[in-house]
Amino acid sequence: MSELSNAIFDLIVAGTFRPGEKLNEIELAERFGVSRTPVREALKTLASSGVITIERNKGARVVDHSPDSVEAMYAARSVMEPYAAKLASETMSDEDIAELRRLAEDMYAKVSDDPNLAEIAALNNAFHSAIVSKCPNTRVAEMTMSMLKPLVASRTFRVYTEAQLMRSALHHLEIVDAMAHRDPEWVEAIMRAHIRSGYHSAIAGPS
Template sequence: MSLVEQARPIERRTLHDELVERMRGLVVEGALKPGEKIPERELCERFGVSRTPLREALKVLASDGLVQLTPNRGATVARLTVEDLEDVFPVMGALEALAGELACRNITDKKIAEIKGVHRKMVVCYEARNLPEYFQLNQKIHELILEAAGNRTLSTHYSSLAQRVRRARFMANMSDERWKQAVGEHEDIIAALESRNGEALAAILKSHLQNKFNSVRKWLIAQENGARNG
């Protein structure tokens, strides 16, 4: 290890930062389910920390829309309503479109190859009808595009929104036909990236998202009517 590597500043993290990350994970991955009470005391015990940094983390997640705080009644995992979804998706669309344009300007061949690699793995998952893995890789591709866009602000805000709808996106099962279509759309995305056609990519990403939105919306409405928002 060279001196510059060895002598770079030691990364230090506060409990607060660590807890924001971990609790975000619990919410986004669905270990804590929408509407559920967030058990402050229990989490403190499990993480081995006091209430102070845990509560700090809760405030941050609340400002991010993942947690709902009610005065004197503590924290619950935020529910996603149809209205929320209808607000969130257009914004994600606008951000993805921008990401597409920027990515086409900045992306390297290496990065495209990386995306293609993930895509191939994803196709395998599709063929095996392995939804969890497919979903994971799908997310990864979108993250890579955002990364290729090279705009931290864009990534941050996109990611904040993506996290809010992530669970619903996963739960809203695609029909087999829709699934096949989605894979096709991903191929179009890669083609547009390769030809660096920003406008085209923006349009494809937007309609890809619109399709997803439609199915998530249907699922959410069914959930709300069925009242069991598990």
């Protein structure tokens, strides 16, 4: 996605715009100091990735997925992302793993102190995106990201309990440990457990 698309996506992840909320082109243009044309293009990009919808004469809105849709996406993600993580772990450098550990430790620190859900959501997105971006199979990476972005955007940590937030943060640390041990099977197993745990947290209440 473009830099502007990513910036708008970050606002959605942080909860600035909630599921079902309208995205005003003029307000976004003023926020980022650009004209409406690049905003319009950025919104089209987000629509193509399933994060928002654009309807004629109604404008753009953040997608508000039904429970059945969320379940279907998590089912698909449970298959694809663990595989993508397994492949990524086989090619990651020590520097890549060190960066993942920094993201995981930063998220753990945020959860342990005074949780800022916007910051936690941003770190979570950065962590998962960093792993998928290192998957050497570009088709698998693209398919995984196409499922990851709508879920990250529509189901943030607002519905998580403190225990669920901590479990998610600990999963991230374990995923990094598995990668540091160069154990792709462990990476795949903990990533699948992490996603299934996330699914049950996401459906516990309204986002």
